[in-house]
Amino acid sequence: MSSRRPLIGLVAQHNSSNPDQFFVKRAYVQAVSAAGGIPIMIPPQPPAQLEQLLSRLQGLVLTGGVDVHPELYGEELQPWCGEISQVRDELDFAAAAWALQHDMPLLAICRGIQVLNVAFGGSLYQDIPQEVADAVRHWQSDPGSEGTHEVTVHQGTLLSSLVGRGPLRTNSFHHQGIKRLGSGLKIAATTPDQLVEAVESPEHRFVLGVQWHPELMAESCPAARALFEGFVRAAEGE
Numbered sequence: 480m481s482s483r484r485p486l487i488g489l490v491a492q493h494n495s496s497n498p499d500q501f502f503v504k505r506a507y508v509q510a511v512s513a514a515g516g517i518p519i520m521i522p523p524q525p526p527a528q529l530e531q532l533l534s535r536l537q538g539l540v541l542t543g544g545v546d547v548h549p550e551l552y553g554e555e556l557q558p559w560c561g562e563i564s565q566v567r568d569e570l571d572f573a574a575a576a577w578a579l580q581h582d583m584p585l586l587a588i589c590r591g592i593q594v595l596n597v598a599f600g601g602s603l604y605q606d607i608p609q610e611v612a613d614a615v616r617h618w619q620s621d622p623g624s625e626g627t628h629e630v631t632v633h634q635g636t637l638l639s640s641l642v643g644r645g646p647l648r649t650n651s652f653h654h655q656g657i658k659r660l661g662s663g664l665k666i667a668a669t670t671p672d673q674l675v676e677a678v679e680s681p682e683h684r685f686v687l688g689v690q691w692h693p694e695l696m697a698e699s700c701p702a703a704r705a706l707f708e709g710f711v712r713a714a715e716g717e
């Protein structure tokens with residue numbers, strides 16, 4: 480670990496049902512700190528100011544949260560789409576675009592992988608139980624520290640270099656998922672129902688999205704820790 484820890488931006492979470500609050504869940508903060516980074520919350524702010532803030536960071540985490548508005552991937556809003564925050568959408572897509580343009584290490588978690596996919600021109604299922612036949616259970620009632628479905632890690636990927644090639648047991652708290660893969664993204668992991676659970680961008684130094692929540696498993700699972708450690712190492716190389 481370098482003596483000067485990299486600054487890692489955590490995109491603030493926001494729910495339209497509680498619009499006066501920006502927040503970041505504790506587990507993201509703890510996982511980034513434990514991996515050697517300094518976590519900083521990035522709230523919404525004017526675009527030029529946001530860019531100034533991002534330019535001082537060494538890595539970006541797209542955190543979990545509410546659903547992406549389907550108009551951002553060219554589809555009609557369906558009744559089974561969940562809560563949406565326009566404030567959150569604007570912040571996430573602006574921050575993601577900046578990170579991709581400047582090749583800043585980016586770790587995209589849950590909602591984050593969905594934002595990443597849409598930023599690359601892909602689309603989403605608005606509700607997996609409605610739109611995917613024979614899907615495995617992607618919304619668990621067990622605690623987030625426990626894995627409930629198996630994920631196949633594709634060989635020759637950044638993900639496999641971090642966690643190994645064997646299958647992972649991951650938690651699952653999502654009702655949406657990747658439908659059409661964004662152009663330029665590579666699939667790094669799938670569930671037995673063929674849902675995409677991880678993507679990465681080979682054009683960038685470190686752009687990785689996972690559909691599960693490694694921050695909730697970081698204390699108990701070495702493979703979850705390895706994602707944050709690899710990400711912070713990449714940020715140290717900035």
Ligand SMILES: [Mn+2]
Nearest residue numbers: 617651652690
């Ligand atoms: Mn899942």
